Amino acid sequence: MIWYSHVNEDSSPEIAFSKGYYSVISVIGSGERLIALLSNTHLKQVFAVDTNSDAIELLKLKLLALTELDVEGYLRFTGASEMSANERMMYFMKLQNKLEASTRNYWNKNHRIIKKGILNIGQYEKFLSKARPLLNVFLGVSFLKMFNQDYNSYSKFRWKIVKNIFSKKTSYLLLGNKDPAFIGKGVDASIITKGFQELIDKKEIHKSFMAYLVFFGSLKKMDVEFLPTSQNPETLKKIQDRLRKKKIEIQFINNDVLNFLESNAFKSYNSNVFLSMSDILSFHKTDYVIKCIKALKVSDKCAFVFRSYLRNHIDTNIIKKIKALGYKVKDVSNMESTKMYKVHLVEKL
Template sequence: MLYYTNVNEDSRVERNLLQSTHSNTVVVVAGSGERVLALLDNESVAHVHVVDVNEAALFLLQLKLSALSVLSVDDYLRFCGHSPAKTAQRKDWFDQLKNELPPACMMYWQNNIASIEKGIVNMGHFEKFLHRVRPSINLILGKNFQNSFGSNGLRTAFPRKRWDFLLRIFSFHLVYQLWGNRDAAFVSPDAVVKQIPSALNQLVDDGALQSCFMAHLIFKGHLREMMQADFPPSLQKEVLEKIKSRIASASLTIHYHHTDVLDFIRANEAVLQGPVFYSLSDILSFENVDYLKQISEQLKAPGDTLVWRTFLRNRVEKDRIHNFLDHNDTRDHTADECTKMYQVFSSQNKI
């Protein structure tokens, strides 16, 4: 199953952290592929190891990168579904690029051609959940709410009572389950779903709805009304052009590994010569803290950098952050994350 296919994390955090390191090797969890794309224009990076236990996530990134290498940037955005395109056109584009895909990946997408025709960024489990729930959300909030995306937020017209009612509704696990969300990150008993309405309320209070991609995805279903300057890195045309150029010049090698991150690191100790940059996404949505500590203990090279997130599970209390990994200081980058839903942390071995 594809859990996410569109942008779902503020990858500017990982992007800025990578730029501050001397890493030429990146190990990254695939996810939706958008966080991976945000790291690929960095000219210091020569080797990227994309790791995921979900093979469909690897196929998604392979499709996106093949599309970017074959199509123009504008057509890539249309093919993926970030911009409008006819279903027949997307199928024609797939026919142009499918021979660039590994056999298993090509077969997967041939069997899921309807997802391509509808735009792959609309077809993840999370994106489909939003599509189902969005009409009810917007009905509850009324038309005035859309004015909150204006430059000044039009606070005088904000439907506060409707908003507070919506926040209360989405503070309960059952609501997500009733609308068909089966992702453990949301519906596990220990998932703190109240973080979602809390984050959305902070965006409203800060007047930040217009600049936050997640708000656009939730309430509009697309990012086409965002200011270009606020676009996630993986959708910025100059970033995509640079990635496209790097792929064409073979200055970047990308390896795909259908395995567990910890198993991959243990099996490739000789290959992963530091400093290596590890981007693990919200791995604590699916693993416990001890698992993350085991990964951290495997990283011994000076300058090795580990970046991870928490979402609704295993969130870290402020008084535990500094010594969270026992042997390394942990830095908190949560304030730099625009959705207000994630905590983001990093740890780096001393050089």
């Protein structure tokens, strides 16, 4: 199952702290954060790691499309811009012979989701397609005026009711969300509504890609200056140039990232490495962070960025344990524009 296919994290912290690193190990997820990391001009080597083989196939298709098509064609093919289903299939037919056999076979069995645009096919995106009509009907057009910077017209009473409903994980269950990040043990779903409330209070919801995805289903109406890196045409052109000139070696690893770090296969790549761990703590308890740090024995410099979403947040006890291993820890959550993730930078002293 593809859990996420569109942008679901603000990659600003990862982009900022990966500069100067030659190797990146990245959990794939939707692939959008990893694509954003390719903007690092020092980057030479990427290990794209995920236990979900579907996520690997999604990223392989995205990267091939970005390499072979022009940027406008890439955005249209993936679903960021308008394109008919027939046109998407025509584009895919041109691309498929350049895909490796296993990836070509995977997508030949999934033409129906190619036609929808591969940004719109994840379980999270399907959940939003169910929730969005209910939200927009109840909140009304006055709520959407905030995206035109009118923050005075919306009904605070209706928004309060929506906040109350979507602060409970039962709402996500009822709408078919099967993701443990939303419905697992210890989840605090109120973090989502509190994040949106902060954006409203600061009059920044019109700058939020997350808000556009939730309430519109796409970023098509979003100002270019606020687009996330993996959807910004000018940045994509620079990334595309590096891909075409084969300046970055990308290896795909179908494994748990901790197992990969502990494997013999990784031992020859153990210096000057940056690890982009996504919201790995949505699926593992916080001691997983300690295990990953211990598994990566580096002689040079390294850094991790760990995210947590609705549960398993890094606390002072975990921070003490990380520091005892010779690393410094910094909470960089303020760099994350969604206001929903806790983000920590861990660097070797």
